[in-house]
Amino acid sequence: MPKIEALNFFYLAMPEILDVGDGSQDALLVRVSAGGYTGWGECEASPLTTIASLVCPMSHSACKPVAVSVLGETLDSPADIARIHRKVRQNSLDLLQADHALSGIDVALWDLLGKLRQEPVYKLLGFKRAYPKRPYFSLLFGATPADTYQKARQAARQGFSAVKFGWGTFGCLDLKHDEDQVAAARAGLEDEAKKEAILCIDAGTVWGEDVAVASQRLDILRKCAVTWLEEPFHTYAHRAYCQLARASGSVKLAGGEGAHNEYMAQQMIDYAGLGYIQVDCGRVGGITSARRVFEHAQAKGVQYVNHTFTSHLALSASLQVFAGAPEHALCEYPGQLTPLADQLTADHLEVDANGAVHLPERPGLGLEPDLTAIKKYVMDVEMIVNKRMLYRTPAL
Template sequence: MIKEIKTYKLCYEGINEERDALAIKGLAEHPMEIVVSKIETSDGHIGYGESLAYGCSDAVQVTIEKILKPLLLKEDEELIEHLWDKMYKATLRFGRRGIVIAGISGVDIALWDIMGKKTKKPIYKLLGGSKRKIKAYITGGYYSEKKDIEKLREEEAYYVKMGFNGVKVKIGAKSMEEDMERLRSVREAVGENVKIAVDANNVYTFYEALEMGRKLENLGIWFFEEPIQTDYLDLSARLTEELEIPIAGYETAYTRWEFYEIMRKRAVDIVQTDAMWTGGISEMIKIGNMAKVMGFPLIPHYSAGGISLVANLHVAAALGTEWIEMHLRKNDLRDKIFEESIEIDSGRLVVPDRPGLGLTLREEIFDEYRCNS
């Protein structure tokens, strides 16, 4: 039985000044903050989950504490599907996307963590998975006044030297000619055998994306992520039809229903989703299996704390995905949140094999990284 649910707003102030196109254009700033849900059962088991909280941690925390928690207390923690449906249906009038689904996501991850600990199995095995190491591509190439093309080359070459065979570079904040110059420089630095993807973070218009996509094709870019606003699915479908370069997205979509529309319209060639905001592990596995049925590869997205990265890793292992996204920007909410390190072996992330999420959360982080406001 669920005895208590507590939430913690965690912020990391040490992230550097690097920005993506969306931030540079003044449309969004992404402070490094997460909301961690801690669920305790009457028999002493504890699970942890992470929710998306880019600039909205107050709202996410209130949603969990005031709306979701009363629905869950004294419920059987093992009935994860039932509890997901209960939360979703109770919030239909004001949820279905955004902050409410982010809150549900963190709760759901925590419930899976508990289930794994109770059964003494890692989550990926509960989901039927077997794959233990998954290739990671490194998202870097952010814009910065301190990063000229030579520093960009050094950054991407460093990732390859570490053993990663895929990288992703941010585009969209500079002119197309300047971004193409950056990408040509990266190609020279990493060689022909390393996959290079790009991410526009939704900033292009349809015609800009079409023009840029044709330029990217000439450079042999791996995939073109979130070229336009997520809501324009018909236009995104036109891009997938007119461009040879695969269109990837949309991490900013929520739940199986929205992803069904994305896939039904063939608005992408590669599906990207993230447990911390799509509805948790329960929903991400459904989206992944739907992608299998409809013939789409899935590459999990990642951008925030360590709990969501590990949750995505378990789902990726269960689905048998080939790739997963990883960042190496300085981020204590990823690197110092657990007692153990997230293991990397020759450019592959190793799925933890201990019960639940498989890593031990440091309780001290709730004080060390508590948000000041």
């Protein structure tokens, strides 16, 4: 039976990190090895902090470094991944960052198991086939409505029939600014003859739990036929979500990317009045946790959509989770990747002539990191405690 022989984290970063909402400016790549194969995953998390959670000294029996629950474990079936997942949660109960570390490790374990079994991950998850998804192009708002208008036209010209704008100054200035931004996005799509295009708006938790301020935006959102308003509030503001949902009419609410375990996402489904649940495999506890969220969403009649704003490795992981469910048709498609995230894999999940995205029919996640291309982004990290080197960036 294959045992996990190695577990490594690599901190990658662009030479300059800008103070903008683009989460693809750095990456934490996870490598696991067993039985002569290598699996890869990605944590959507602060790289240095997550590395520390992997290697930190034990604080007590329920605050152990994540690595001790993974190395040496048998990996032969999905049940083994579930066992390792449970073990990390138990041994690192009081280590908050552990959920983010576990997320990338879990993704890498599924990739590795797929390679050991020579099956795509979605098949290991019990799906017979992977249906194509309709990608929505995920973009940051332009600095001005005019910029946003151009970005929307450009997305439409690239063939996307669904676009989401978010972050930037949306919600940070006045009502008029927000109205102009949303109207500009819709106008850009229409002027490229995409009248029927889906438009979504992402507020990035900007209103905290202020229902009144969020409600002022509902008119323009309805007028511009916005499909969903994402993260008007922070992840725990169930009551605020519910109040806004009762008033939002045709505009549905979306959220969940802040969930760092399946329970948080399930509670949002149960209590927050969401139309769409969006968890990130790289944060929620990997494919294992995301799959549980998907099943709960299905049972409760809520649409499941991946949250992915990093590499196509992360995108593949996200799509495996709900690949076999054509009724959950949309997927987030990161639209403005940094060179780092773009080069992280040689292959990409391209949008086909019908505007659809397909998972590769290859073992595991079906995409490999481009080790030659990403070498230049690797950060040299050392963590030393009482002269003992707990972590030094390994060879890629």
